[in-house]
Amino acid sequence: MKADQSLDCLGLYCPMPIVKTAERFKKLKKGEVLEVVADDKGIKLDMPAWCQATGHEFLGAEEAGGEIKVYVKKTHD
Amino acid sequence: MAEKEKLTMAILSGDMERALAAFMLAITGVSMGMEVNMFFTFWGLNIIKKNEGGIQGRGLMRKMLNLMNRGGSRRLKLSRFNMFGLGTWMMKKLMKDTNMPSVDEYITMAHEMGVNLIGCTTTCGVMGIAPEEKTFRSEVENLSGATYFLNLARQSKVVLFI
Secondary structure, eight states, rough: OOEEEEEETTTTTTTHHHHHHHHTTTTTTTOEEEEEOOTTTTTTHHHHHHHHHHOEEEEEEEETTTEOOOOOOOOOO | OOOOOOEEEEEEOOHHHHHHHHHHHHHHHHTTTOOOEEEGOOOOOOOOOBBOOOOOSSSSSHHHHHHHOOOOOGGOOOOOSSSHHHHHHHEEEEETTTTTHHHHHHHHHHHTTTOOOEEEEEHHHHHOOOOOHHHHTOOOOOOOOOHHHHHHHOSSEEEEEE
16 A cells, blocks of 8 residues: 555554554644554554544555554544 | 543552553543543552652651652552562563553653643642642642542543542
8 A cells, every 4th residue: 555654663562653643643744644564463453443533544454474554544634 | 623532530549550551541542632631649649759859748657658658650569460579670671672661751751742640639638748849740730639630520531540
C-alpha cells in the first residue's frame, strides 16, 4: 500500500505506537496516508479502535515476518 | 469541534503496576482525543510526591507516617514479587529493555500532553502532607476535594477507580 509518510514503531509496546501516531497526525495534511511499522501485535486491533475514536480512516494492515504495517488516512483536521 | 469526551481516574493505590496502568490509559486517552483527569488520593499520592526533598508533615505521628511512606515515583514498589526490592528492580530492568517508559517518564509525558493531575486535599490533611506545593511535583497543577472529582466524573464517559 502507498503512504505519504512512514512512522517507525519497531520495538515499542502499547500504547507508544498509538501515542506516536496521534502526535504525527498533527503534522499530517488532510487526505494523507501514514504507514505505521510496528512489531507489537496489539496494533492490529488498537489502530482500528483509534480510528473509530478519532474518526480517521483505517485502510488496512499488512504482516510479513513479524513486522506489521498499518495504514491510516487523515480524514479531518 | 464538539466538546471532548472525558476520562477521569481516581487513583488510590501507590503500587507501581497500578500507577503504570493508569498512566498508560491516560496518555492513550489523550491520543484518542479525550480530556484526561487523574485524581490522586490515599496511597496514590505517593506517585505524585517529589523524589527528592525532605520529609514534610506536622506533628510526630505524621512525620513518622511520611518517613515510612516516603513516596516519589522512583520509590514505588510492585504489589507482588517485590522481594525486598529485588523483584521491583528486575521489573524496572525488563521495562527498560523493552523501551517501556518508567512511572517518572510517564508523569512528565502525561503532563506535557495536557493530562490534569489533581491531588486530594482531604487525604493530604489527614496524612499530614503539607505544604502540598512543596511535597508534590510541579506537574500537579490542581488540588481539590471530592466535589471537583465527582463533578468531573459526572461529565465523563469513562471513570476508573484504580
